[in-house]
Amino acid sequence: MGAEEFPVLPDALEYEELEGRCRRIRSARTRGELGRLVAEEVLSFSMFDLQVISGTVRNEIKKLPSPYRESVSPYFIDQIFGMHHQLLAQFHNGEFENLRGAPISDRKIFDRFCDMVPRGCFSWNRNSDSHLTLFRPQHRFFYYLIACYAMFVRECPGHPVGMPFPGPYRVEKREGTYLCPIRDKEKEVFYSICNFCPALQKEMPDFSTE
Numbered sequence: 001m002g003a004e005e006f007p008v009l010p011d012a013l014e015y016e017e018l019e020g021r022c023r024r025i026r027s028a029r030t031r032g033e034l035g036r037l038v039a040e041e042v043l044s045f046s047m048f049d050l051q052v053i054s055g056t057v058r059n060e061i062k063k064l065p066s067p068y069r070e071s072v073s074p075y076f077i078d079q080i081f082g083m084h085h086q087l088l089a090q091f092h093n094g095e096f097e098n099l100r101g102a103p104i105s106d107r108k109i110f111d112r113f114c115d116m117v118p119r120g121c122f123s124w125n126r127n128s129d130s131h132l133t134l135f136r137p138q139h140r141f142f143y144y145l146i147a148c149y150a151m152f153v154r155e156c157p158g159h160p161v162g163m164p165f166p167g168p169y170r171v172e173k174r175e176g177t178y179l180c181p182i183r184d185k186e187k188e189v190f191y192s193i194c195n196f197c198p199a200l201q202k203e204m205p206d207f208s209t210e
Helices: 012-026 031-042 047-062 068-092 095-099 107-120 137-153
Strands: 172-174 177-180
Touching: 012 031, 012 107, 012 137, 031 068, 031 095, 031 137, 047 068, 047 137, 068 095, 068 137, 107 137
Parallel strands: none
Antiparallel strands: 172 177
16 A cells, blocks of 8 residues: 555554444445444534534635635535435434345445545545644545445435536436536546546537647
8 A cells, every 4th residue: 555545644543443434334235224324423423523524614615716616615515414414314214224125236336435435534635724633534534424325325426416616517417317527537536436426427528629
């Protein structure tokens, strides 16, 4: 495992703990079981943890240029905290029982996702203002948990439908198929959720000139 994969040197005990939590999630055989396991992990986060995560997300949004910042802000909030609300609502309402016979659609990609997460939790830009002393790998784990719920339980994109990207491009849903303008753009970033997303790459118009 190359040093470039860990811009922040992982604490051995913290890394092993995250590996164990990911193995637990990976043990799920159905979407219902996975939803329950993810919800139980999410419920282990304290109110203080949620405040740290919320502050970090909002700090990231503030750094975006206007007017893109204003247009994308509600989607970032929905991506993390909207999904968080839906996850716990389904859990407390017992809705995951309805999915106990539904297999995880792409087991191979799901297993790869679970293998990636512990490393991904330690891979961020150390110079970013958002990653303050309080923001720990376990907080990034929360982000991956929410993405896991979205992509493998709900089978929808990690970025919500309608979310804009720089330029006139958005995540779309057409006749039951999700399309994303950046789906295949982050293959070199091993910890990006885009590499595991059920959305298809949206074909972009070629504006190049000869």
